[in-house]
Amino acid sequence: MNALLSQLGTWNWLILGVVLMAIETFAPGVFMLWLGLAALIVGVLSFGIVWSWQAQVIAFAALAIAMVPLWRYYSGHNAKPTDKPFLNKRAEGFVGRVFTLDKPIVDGVGTAKIGDTVWRVAGPDAPAGRPARVVGADGASLRGERAQVLLHFSPKRRSGMKGPRSSFARAMRREPPASSFSTKPAARSSASRA
Numbered sequence: 001m002n003a004l005l006s007q008l009g010t011w012n013w014l015i016l017g018v019v020l021m022a023i024e025t026f027a028p029g030v031f032m033l034w035l036g037l038a039a040l041i042v043g044v045l046s047f048g049i050v051w052s053w054q055a056q057v058i059a060f061a062a063l064a065i066a067m068v069p070l071w072r073y074y075s076g077h078n079a080k081p082t083d084k085p086f087l088n089k090r091a092e093g094f095v096g097r098v099f100t101l102d103k104p105i106v107d108g109v110g111t112a113k114i115g116d117t118v119w120r121v122a123g124p125d126a127p128a129g130r131p132a133r134v135v136g137a138d139g140a141s142l143r144g145e146r147a148q149v150l151l152h153f154s155p156k157r158r159s160g161m162k163g164p165r166s167s168f169a170r171a172m173r174r175e176p177p178a179s180s181f182s183t184k185p186a187a188r189s190s191a192s193r194a
Contacts, residue, residue, distance in 0.1 A: 013043030013056065034071055038063035091119070091137035098147045104128045105144070112142070 020036030042060045051059075086093030094114065102113040105126045112121050112132065121132060123144040132144035 010043050010046040013039050013046060013060070017043060030071070030075075031068065034067040035064050038067055089137075091140060091142060094119075094134045094142060095137060096134065098131050098133045099144075101126060101128050101130050101132055105132075112144070 017036045017039035020032045020039060024030070024032035024036065038060055041063055042056055045059070046056065099112045099114055101110055101121065102118060103111040105121060105123055108122055108125070110121045110123075110126070110128075111118050113119075120141045121134075121144045122138075122141055123132065124146065126132060126146055131147040133147035134142050135145050136143035
């Protein structure tokens with residue numbers, strides 16, 4: 001083993017660098033690339049510097065330890081802002097929003113239908129139909145908490161008005177919203193009556 005290590009030469013480092021980069025090609029994760037680059041740098045430096053195998057291994061280790069954190073720092077700070085920040089993070093886009101539970105949360109697990117998808121919701125036990133606020137996302141599962149929905153109705157009612165005035169209240173009662181296109185003639189305003 002000692003004889004093998006003492007024979008470490010320039011070509012061995014170059015071959016190791018190519019092998020590590022090939023592993024990166026078949027199992028991408030942008031980690032082996034930097035280890036392969038560190039091996040290539042040690043191999044290229046070995047063409048000009050005559051050094052012991054211990055110094056070569058220490059140089060490889062130092063370069064590998066330095067390159068991986070530098071790459072993570074560089075890639076995190078150079079991310080370009082996008083107009084769709086939740087494109088591949090759909091669950092994270094729901095954080096802070098309130099949804100109605102489709103199935104009750106029992107033993108910490110329930111579901112909510114959001115759009116055309118049924119999402120798993122983890123949180124405190126709650127009955128179906130109750131609003132839940134999304135406080136976190138973990139893969140395809142949402143973490144929720146009970147949400148308080150407060151409706152404010154004015155105690156004074158104008159003459160001729162029936163029921164609550166808010167569009168949210170109409171939606172909760174399943175009434176269709178008033179259409180801006182009506183077949184009935186429009187009521188005249190007070191300015192046109194005069």
